[in-house]
Amino acid sequence: MHANQPLTADLAEARAESQRITDMLALVAERVPLQRRVVHAGDTIYRCGDPCSQLFVLNTGCCKIVNSASDGRAQVVGLLFRGDWIGFDGIAGGRYRCDAVALDTGEVWALRYDALLAACAQHPPLLAMLHAEMSRVIGRDRDSLMALTTLSADARVAEFLRLMADALACRGLRTDQITLRMTRAEIGNYLGLTLESVSRALSRLARQHLIGFADGARREIRIPDVGALASFVGLETAPAGATVQ
Amino acid sequence: MHANQPLTADLAEARAESQRITDMLALVAERVPLQRRVVHAGDTIYRCGDPCSQLFVLNTGCCKIVNSASDGRAQVVGLLFRGDWIGFDGIAGGRYRCDAVALDTGEVWALRYDALLAACAQHPPLLAMLHAEMSRVIGRDRDSLMALTTLSADARVAEFLRLMADALACRGLRTDQITLRMTRAEIGNYLGLTLESVSRALSRLARQHLIGFADGARREIRIPDVGALASFVGLETAPAGATVQ
DNA sequence: CGACGCGTTGAGTTAACTCAATGCTCGTGG
DNA sequence: CCACGAGCATTGAGTTAACTCAACGCGTCG
Numbered sequence: 416m417h418a419n420q421p422l423t424a425d426l427a428e429a430r431a432e433s434q435r436i437t438d439m440l441a442l443v444a445e446r447v448p449l450q451r452r453v454v455h456a457g458d459t460i461y462r463c464g465d466p467c468s469q470l471f472v473l474n475t476g477c478c479k480i481v482n483s484a485s486d487g488r489a490q491v492v493g494l495l496f497r498g499d500w501i502g503f504d505g506i507a508g509g510r511y512r513c514d515a516v517a518l519d520t521g522e523v524w525a526l527r528y529d530a531l532l533a534a535c536a537q538h539p540p541l542l543a544m545l546h547a548e549m550s551r552v553i554g555r556d557r558d559s560l561m562a563l564t565t566l567s568a569d570a571r572v573a574e575f576l577r578l579m580a581d582a583l584a585c586r587g588l589r590t591d592q593i594t595l596r597m598t599r600a601e602i603g604n605y606l607g608l609t610l611e612s613v614s615r616a617l618s619r620l621a622r623q624h625l626i627g628f629a630d631g632a633r634r635e636i637r638i639p640d641v642g643a644l645a646s647f648v649g650l651e652t653a654p655a656g657a658t659v660q
Numbered sequence: 661m662h663a664n665q666p667l668t669a670d671l672a673e674a675r676a677e678s679q680r681i682t683d684m685l686a687l688v689a690e691r692v693p694l695q696r697r698v699v700h701a702g703d704t705i706y707r708c709g710d711p712c713s714q715l716f717v718l719n720t721g722c723c724k725i726v727n728s729a730s731d732g733r734a735q736v737v738g739l740l741f742r743g744d745w746i747g748f749d750g751i752a753g754g755r756y757r758c759d760a761v762a763l764d765t766g767e768v769w770a771l772r773y774d775a776l777l778a779a780c781a782q783h784p785p786l787l788a789m790l791h792a793e794m795s796r797v798i799g800r801d802r803d804s805l806m807a808l809t810t811l812s813a814d815a816r817v818a819e820f821l822r823l824m825a826d827a828l829a830c831r832g833l834r835t836d837q838i839t840l841r842m843t844r845a846e847i848g849n850y851l852g853l854t855l856e857s858v859s860r861a862l863s864r865l866a867r868q869h870l871i872g873f874a875d876g877a878r879r880e881i882r883i884p885d886v887g888a889l890a891s892f893v894g895l896e897t898a899p900a901g902a903t904v905q
Numbered sequence: 906c907g908a909c910g911c912g913t914t915g916a917g918t919t920a921a922c923t924c925a926a927t928g929c930t931c932g933t934g935g
Numbered sequence: 936c937c938a939c940g941a942g943c944a945t946t947g948a949g950t951t952a953a954c955t956c957a958a959c960g961c962g963t964c965g
Contacts, residue, residue, distance in 0.1 A: 482802050486894040488810045492802045504802065506795035513802065532787070542777070549794045550751035556801040557727050557737045557749065557758065563808050564852030565733045568953065599912065607809030612953060614913055631962070633912065649731040813921065844944065857921060859945055877930060878944065 432585040436498035439544055443472060443524070446541050447534045450525040454478075456596070460501060460515035460523055467505025469525045473497055476521015477596060479605075481514040491597075491605040493556070494518075494579075497586045500548045518596040563607050570651035571606045572616035576626060576636060577644045590641060595634045623647075677830040681743035684789055688717060688769070691786050692779045695770040699723075701841070705746060705760035705768055712750025714770045718742055721766015722841060724850075726759040736842075736850040738801070739763075741827045745793045763841040808852050815896035816851045817861035821871065821881060822889045835886060840879045868892075 443449065451474070454460060460471055463483055473495050480493035480501070492513065495501060505511035506528070517523075535542035562574050576593070584590040595602070599610040606613065617633070620626045625644050629635035638644060688694065696719070699705060705716055708728055718740050725738035725746070737758065740746060750756035751773070762768075780787035807819050821838070829835040840847070844855040851858065862878075865871045870889050874880035883889060 480802075482806050484806065484810075488806065490806045490810060492805050503795050504799045507792040507799060508795075512799050532784075536781075536784075539777075539781075546794075547752040549791075549798070550748050550753075553794070553797055553801065554749045554752060554757050556798065556805065557725075560737050560801065560805055560808065561727050561729065561733065561735045563805065564849075565729075565735060598910090604809075609954060610911090611913085611955085615953095618913075843942090854922060855944085856923085856946085860921090863945075 426584075429581075429584040430587075433587045436586065439548075440472070440474065440498060442541060442544060443526070446538050447526050448530050452523050452525060453520070454517040454523055455520050456518055458517045460517060461505075461511050463511055463514050465505075465511050467502060467509055467511050467528070469502065469527055470531060471501040471515070472524040472526065473499050473501065474522040474524055476517060476519040476523075478515055478517045478519075478521070478523075479597070479601070481516060483513065489604075491601060493559075494582075494605070496582045500552065503549050503552055566648065567651050568606075568608050568612050569616045569619055570648045571608065572602075572613060573620060573625065573644050573651075574648045575602065575606055576620075576638060577641060577648060580638055580641050580644075584641075590638070592629055592635060592637050595636060620644075620647075671829075674826075674829040675832075678832045681831065684793075685717070685719065685743060687786060687789060688771070691783050692771050693775050697768050697770060698765070699762040699768055700765050701763055703762045705762060706750075706756050708756055708759050710750075710756050712747060712754055712756050712773070714747065714772055715776060716746040716760070717769045717771065718744050718746065719767040719769055721762060721764045721768075723760055723762045723764075723766070723768075724842070724846070726761060728758065734849075736846060738804070739824075739827075739850070742831045745797065748794050748797055811893065812896050813851075813853050813857050814861045814864055815893050816853065817847075817858060818865060818870065818889050818896075819893045820847065820851055821865075821883060822886060822893060825883050825886050825889075829886075836884065837874055837880060837882050840881060865889075865892075 449472075454476065460478060461467075461469075475497055477494065477496050478501070479491050480495065481489055482492045483489040495515075501515050501523075502511060504513060531541075531545070535545060562571060566574060579593050579595075580590045583593060597605070599613045602608075603610045603613045608616075617626070617636075621628060624639070625647055627637035627639065629637050694717075699721065705723060706712075706714075720742055722739065722741050723746070724736050725740065726734055727737045728734040740760075746760050746768075747756060749758060776786075776790070780790060807816060811819060824838050824840075825835045828838060842850070844858045847853075848855045848858045853861075862871070862881075866873060869884070870892055872882040872884065874882050
C-alpha cells in the first residue's frame with residue numbers, strides 16, 4: 416500500500432474530505448472559545464519568535480508559512496487552506512519558529528492553547544481531532560520533502576498545481592481553474608526553483624496543453640484534466656537518487 | 661529572532677537538551693505501559709500501510725523514515741535518534757504512511773496509542789510532552805525542507821554532518837567523530853543528491869580540513885570543529901531562490 | 906504619460922548528473 | 936593462507952537541467 420501522495424483522484428473522496436473539514440470546523444466552533452479575525456493578503460498571522468499561546472485555524476482564505484534561518488535564508492515551507500491548522504511548530508519551544516502570512520482575504524480563528532486543552536479534557540473526540548491534525552501536517556510536510564528531491568522542475572510545478580487543485584477540490588471549490596495568489600518568485604521559493612524556471616515550466620506545461628492561462632496577467636490557471644497532470648508528475652523521473660535499496 | 665536551525669552551539673544547551681530527553685524517557689517509562697523491542701540494522705519497525713495502533717520511541721540506536729510514493733519513488737525523509745518518537749504520521753489516517761527502518765542495533769519502545777491517551781488523561785504533563793514531541797517533528801521537517809531547497813550540494817552534506825553531530829551531542833555522545841550508518845547512496849537519497857555528488861562533497865570538505873576520515877572504509881568521519889562546519893553552511897549561498905520578498 | 910512590478914523569453918554558464926573505470930574492504934571458500 | 940568476488944567508495948570525462956544575466960512586454964497606478 417504505497418500511496419502517499421494525497422491524490423484525491425475521485426470526486427467521492429474529495430467530497431468525504433470536504434465533509435471531514437466541515438465537521439472539524441463545526442466541532443471546534445462548538446467546543447472551543449475562539450476569536451475570529453479577518454485577514455487580508457500580506458497580513459501576518461504570527462511571526463517567528465512570538466510567544467506561542469495560541470493556535471490558529473484557517474476558516475477561509477489561504478496563507479503561507481515562511482521559515483527563516485539565522486543567516487537570512489527565508490523560505491516558504493507550506494501553503495494552507497480552509498480547515499488547516501497553523502502554529503503547531505511553536506508548541507515545543509514556546510515560540511513560533513516561522514512566520515504565517517495571509518495570501519488572500521480570509522478568516523482565521525485564534526484558539527488559546529490552554530483553552531483548547533481544557534476543551535479536549537471535557538470532550539475527548541476533540542483531542543483525537545487535534546492529534547489527527549498534527550499528524551496530517553507531518554505527513555504533508557514529508558510529501559513536500561519528497562517532491563522536492565525526486566522531481567524535476569517541470570514536475571514540481573505540475574505537482575504544485577495538482578496539489579493546489581486537490582486542496583480546492585477537497586474544499587468544494589472549482590478545480591478546473593485556479594487563481595495563483597503568489598508571484599513566480601514565491602512559487603519558485605516554495606519549490607526550490609528560480610522564478611525564471613517556474614515561468615518556463617508553466618510555459619512548457621501550457622505548450623503540452625496540460626494547463627492553460629485564463630487571463631492576461633497569467634495568474635489564472637485552467638486545468639482541463641487533473642488526472643493528466645498527475646500522470647505527468649509520475650512519468651517525469653527524478654534527476655537525482657529516486658530510489659533507495 | 662530568526663534562529664531556526666537547531667544550532668546547539670554551546671555545550672550547556674546540549675546538556676540541557678540531553679536532560680530533557682532523559683526526563684522525557686523516564687516520564688514515559690513511568691506512566692505508560694510499553695513493550696521493549698531490540699532491533700538490528702535493517703529491521704523494520706513498521707511498514708507503510710500497516711494499521712497504526714502504536715507509537716514508538718527510540719530508546720537507543722538510530723533509524724530512518726522512508727516515504728514511498730505510488731509511482732515507486734522512495735525516499736529517506738528523516739533520521740531519528742534516542743528519544744525521538746516514531747509513527748505520528750499514522751494517526752490521521754489510521755495507517756502508517758511510511759516505513760521506519762533501524763540503521764543500527766537499538767531498543768525501541770512500543771506504546772499502544774489508546775494506552776498512551778489513557779495515561780495522558782491521568783497525568784496532564786504527559787499530554788504536554790506528547791504535543792511538544794509532535795511539534796518538534798514538525799519543526800524539524802521544515803528545517804530539512806529548507807536545507808534541501810536553499811543549500812548547495814556541499815553545504816547540504818556539511819549540514820547533514822552538522823546535524824548528525826548535533827544530534828549526538830544532545831545525547832551525550834562524542835561529537836568529534838561520527839560513524840555513518842548509511843551508504844553514500846542512502847545519504848544522497850536523503851539529501852536529494854546522487855551518491856557521486858555526496859562522495860565528491862565529502863572529499864571537498866576533507867580537502868578543506870572541515871572533516872577528516874578516520875578509517876579505510878570512509879564511514880568514520882572526524883569533525884575537528886563543528887562551528888567551522890556550521891559557518892561553512894552559512895557561507896555557501898543558495899543556487900536557487902534563497903530569499904523571498 | 907512614465908515608472909514600476911510582474912511575467913516571459915533568449916543566450917551563456919555552471920553545478921550537479923550520468924556513465925564508466927578503478928580502488929579499497931571484507932567475507933568466503935578453495 | 937591467499938584468491939576471489941561482492942559491495943561500497945572514489946574519481947574522471949562528458950552531458951544536461953537549472954541557474955544567472957539581460958532584454959523586453961504587459962498591465963496598473965500615481
